[in-house]
Amino acid sequence: MFQEKKNLFIPGPTPVAPGLLRTTSRPVINHRGPEFHELFGRVRSSLGRLFQTEGKVFILTGSGTSAMEAAVANTVSPGDKVLVLVGGAFGERWAKLAETFGAQVERLTYPWGTAADPERVREALAKDEGIKAVFATQNESSTGVANDIKAIAAARGDHPALLVVDAVSSFGAMELDMDGWGVDVVATASQKCLMMPPGLAFVAFGQRAWEAVAEAKAPRFYLDLRQYETFAAIGETPFTPNVHLCFALEEAIGMLEREGVQAARERHLLMRDMVRVGLSALGLEPLVKDERAASPTVTAVLGGDLDIPRFRRIAEEEFGFVLAGGQGELKATTFRIGHMGYMLPVDMVGLLAVVELALARAGKKIELGQGVKAAQELLLERT
Amino acid sequence: MFQEKKNLFIPGPTPVAPGLLRTTSRPVINHRGPEFHELFGRVRSSLGRLFQTEGKVFILTGSGTSAMEAAVANTVSPGDKVLVLVGGAFGERWAKLAETFGAQVERLTYPWGTAADPERVREALAKDEGIKAVFATQNESSTGVANDIKAIAAARGDHPALLVVDAVSSFGAMELDMDGWGVDVVATASQKCLMMPPGLAFVAFGQRAWEAVAEAKAPRFYLDLRQYETFAAIGETPFTPNVHLCFALEEAIGMLEREGVQAARERHLLMRDMVRVGLSALGLEPLVKDERAASPTVTAVLGGDLDIPRFRRIAEEEFGFVLAGGQGELKATTFRIGHMGYMLPVDMVGLLAVVELALARAGKKIELGQGVKAAQELLLERT
Numbered sequence: 001m002f003q004e005k006k007n008l009f010i011p012g013p014t015p016v017a018p019g020l021l022r023t024t025s026r027p028v029i030n031h032r033g034p035e036f037h038e039l040f041g042r043v044r045s046s047l048g049r050l051f052q053t054e055g056k057v058f059i060l061t062g063s064g065t066s067a068m069e070a071a072v073a074n075t076v077s078p079g080d081k082v083l084v085l086v087g088g089a090f091g092e093r094w095a096k097l098a099e100t101f102g103a104q105v106e107r108l109t110y111p112w113g114t115a116a117d118p119e120r121v122r123e124a125l126a127k128d129e130g131i132k133a134v135f136a137t138q139n140e141s142s143t144g145v146a147n148d149i150k151a152i153a154a155a156r157g158d159h160p161a162l163l164v165v166d167a168v169s170s171f172g173a174m175e176l177d178m179d180g181w182g183v184d185v186v187a188t189a190s191q192k193c194l195m196m197p198p199g200l201a202f203v204a205f206g207q208r209a210w211e212a213v214a215e216a217k218a219p220r221f222y223l224d225l226r227q228y229e230t231f232a233a234i235g236e237t238p239f240t241p242n243v244h245l246c247f248a249l250e251e252a253i254g255m256l257e258r259e260g261v262q263a264a265r266e267r268h269l270l271m272r273d274m275v276r277v278g279l280s281a282l283g284l285e286p287l288v289k290d291e292r293a294a295s296p297t298v299t300a301v302l303g304g305d306l307d308i309p310r311f312r313r314i315a316e317e318e319f320g321f322v323l324a325g326g327q328g329e330l331k332a333t334t335f336r337i338g339h340m341g342y343m344l345p346v347d348m349v350g351l352l353a354v355v356e357l358a359l360a361r362a363g364k365k366i367e368l369g370q371g372v373k374a375a376q377e378l379l380l381e382r383t
Numbered sequence: 384m385f386q387e388k389k390n391l392f393i394p395g396p397t398p399v400a401p402g403l404l405r406t407t408s409r410p411v412i413n414h415r416g417p418e419f420h421e422l423f424g425r426v427r428s429s430l431g432r433l434f435q436t437e438g439k440v441f442i443l444t445g446s447g448t449s450a451m452e453a454a455v456a457n458t459v460s461p462g463d464k465v466l467v468l469v470g471g472a473f474g475e476r477w478a479k480l481a482e483t484f485g486a487q488v489e490r491l492t493y494p495w496g497t498a499a500d501p502e503r504v505r506e507a508l509a510k511d512e513g514i515k516a517v518f519a520t521q522n523e524s525s526t527g528v529a530n531d532i533k534a535i536a537a538a539r540g541d542h543p544a545l546l547v548v549d550a551v552s553s554f555g556a557m558e559l560d561m562d563g564w565g566v567d568v569v570a571t572a573s574q575k576c577l578m579m580p581p582g583l584a585f586v587a588f589g590q591r592a593w594e595a596v597a598e599a600k601a602p603r604f605y606l607d608l609r610q611y612e613t614f615a616a617i618g619e620t621p622f623t624p625n626v627h628l629c630f631a632l633e634e635a636i637g638m639l640e641r642e643g644v645q646a647a648r649e650r651h652l653l654m655r656d657m658v659r660v661g662l663s664a665l666g667l668e669p670l671v672k673d674e675r676a677a678s679p680t681v682t683a684v685l686g687g688d689l690d691i692p693r694f695r696r697i698a699e700e701e702f703g704f705v706l707a708g709g710q711g712e713l714k715a716t717t718f719r720i721g722h723m724g725y726m727l728p729v730d731m732v733g734l735l736a737v738v739e740l741a742l743a744r745a746g747k748k749i750e751l752g753q754g755v756k757a758a759q760e761l762l763l764e765r766t
Contacts, residue, residue, distance in 0.1 A: 006412065012623060013411045024627065025408040028396045028580055029389065030705050061582055062445045062605065063622035069605040100604045191623060197411055199444055199582050199625035219602060221483045222445065222452040239446035240395060240574055242582035242625070244407065322413050 014341030037235030064189030067201035078102030089142035139170035268296035278371035297340035397724030420618030447572030450584035461485025472525035522553035651679035661754035680723035
């Protein structure tokens with residue numbers, strides 16, 4: 001059989017839309033020439049719409065973490081007090097980044113698998129007027145928790161702290177009304193809900209955050225957004241960008257806008273619900289009990305007595321479906337299903353069929369077809 | 384006519400080999416799965432051969448400057464004294480990077496268009512045992528100067544300073560025997576002589592340099608090579624890499640090794656010589672007079688009374704050949720021709736024909752065919 005036919009259901013990279021893959025085989029163009037200038041102007045302006053901001057949007061050649069580092073290094077100075085919401089591996093990444101650049105980090109921790117409580121943010125900020133920034137994660141893909149950024153922004157309220165949000169695995173799948181909610185910085189990347197290959201990262205700075213950039217004293221060069229701003233004025237980046245992924249970006253934004261950003265969000269919610277109801281019918285429990293906190297893009301599943309490595313190996317080697325392992329403190333006890341990007345609700349039916357097959361082969365007692373059926377019923381009901 | 388048919392003769396991005404472009408339209412794979420682990424192991428080990436080092440080679444998702452920053456941030460601590468050889472924009476980039484990360488920078492400057500004098504390196508080091516690192520540029524693409532890294536390494540001699548080399552626009556076209564010459568760190572990128580699209584960068588650390596990494600106190604996270612080393616042990620990168628460009632990298636290395644690394648270097652020398660002899664026949668003068676210092680990959684040309692912007696515009700808009708402008712202090716007085724990567728000596732004939740056409744259209748008195756002829760003669764003589 002076609003051993004190389006693989007279906008990725010991991011939290012990124014996600015399957016790349018074939019139309020985007022075609023753009024990455026075009027001949028390269030001069031990144032300092034008129035064709036690039038026009039492309040760059042168009043994609044920056046379209047990204048502004050997706051970020052829902054009148055602020056500045058920067059395109060970085062790098063992984064999602066490069067956008068997170070740009071968010072930290074351009075807002076923080078050594079000694080600054082910052083508050084970091086940590087309920088998983090990516091919240092912890094904010095904390096490590098801020099510590100690396102010399103910030104005094106106060107971690108507001110909450111159990112992995114639960115959402116951040118905006119009230120605790122309000123309390124922590126009320127105690128200290130000097131906190132410079134709050135770092136939050138919209139979608140914690142290590143646990144499958146979606147945090148309520150609107151409520152966190154409201155809890156920040158008039159406190160002068162900047163609100164900096166990691167939207168790497170939610171951008172395009174969850175609402176994030178940057179200017180409307182008062183979010184100051186948002187970081188994301190190409191290889192998640194934008195359906196693109198990995199290799200580009202994006203970071204948006206609102207006006208208040210941009211004013212902070214001039215004050216920030218953390219050392220930065222490759223990710224110094226002041227250089228990007230200077231070059232953006234002539235339609236360029238300071239360093240040679242991945243021009244192919246700029247082609248792909250234009251296609252990706254076009255696909256999302258033709259679908260409709262609201263429709264894309266609803267598609268992800270339906271995929272999430274189909275996965276949850278299907279797993280439940282098979283006796284598998286999602287880590288996140290509270291549906292309001294359940295991520296639209298990734299579901300972490302408790303393995304119970306299942307031999308998770310063996311189950312994942314069977315799914316991949318026998319059936320070509322790639323599921324992710326657990327992360328951090330959940331490494332041994334969970335596996336994760338990514339349901340984001342270039343996927344349709346009907347793909348969840350096939351996914352659940354393979355989950356069933358691999359569970360059966362791994363020796364778990366289930367009734368074949370029950371997960372599929374539950375997902376099918378939900379699909380018919382909701383569409 | 385086909386307005387989109389463009390021939391890039393700029394110092395990167397260079398034309399991408401079509402076989403490599405095909406790899407970038409493959410379906411994406413899991414960067415934490417077995418297929419990637421194997422690919423990553425193969426390309427790292429092949430890169431080690433190209434770098435001519437037994438040291439550690441790191442693959443970064445970023446522009447060439449990200450590899451330069453990794454070289455600085457992982458070797459330098461605030462307050463360290465470093466010596467930077469500056470004879471163009473990229474030497475100056477080393478200096479700015481080192482300053483950004485808190486080093487005390489001593490610039491050893493030499494006129495743009497001339498090579499660094501190894502004797503001055505020896506003298507500067509002899510005066511100060513405390514210099515921690517010497518930063519050099521193998522190929523200064525702002526001026527078209529090739530520096531003699533072997534001689535600079537010999538001039539460094541037993542001085543404890545690390546020798547850190549920017550080989551972004553020379554890697555694959557010029558010899559750089561990293562371990563043999565005693566070069567400690569080499570940085571390069573995908574979009575030059577490797578014939579790949581932009582988006583990956585590479586940095587190699589020899590043993591002495593790797594020992595310095597543990598001591599370096601500059602803040603770094605996205606480019607913290609200690610994290611890359613930890614993940615390399617399991618065949619991965621710490622952050623989602625550009626997996627498509629890892630496919631392309633394997634093809635690129637295969638192409639270079641099938642051609643033969645020595646043959647590739649000679650190809651670049653012949654292309655350089657054809658361009659120089661052709662320009663000379665047309666009465667155009669290269670910036671770099673001393674042929675031993677003339678870059679095999681990029682030639683900066685003095686415009687004289689030529690209206691350079693108009694000449695370049697004609698070459699691009701009428702004939703589809705993209706030449707680069709001058710850079711830095713040479714912006715107004717030179718243009719640059721990139722002759723590197725996926726190019727053959729015979730392509731220089733076509734290039735010179737277009738240079739002639741555009742010169743004629745721009746009103747310069749030349750005899751058509753004279754540049755072409757000189758290059759043809761050299762080609763026949765040397766092959």
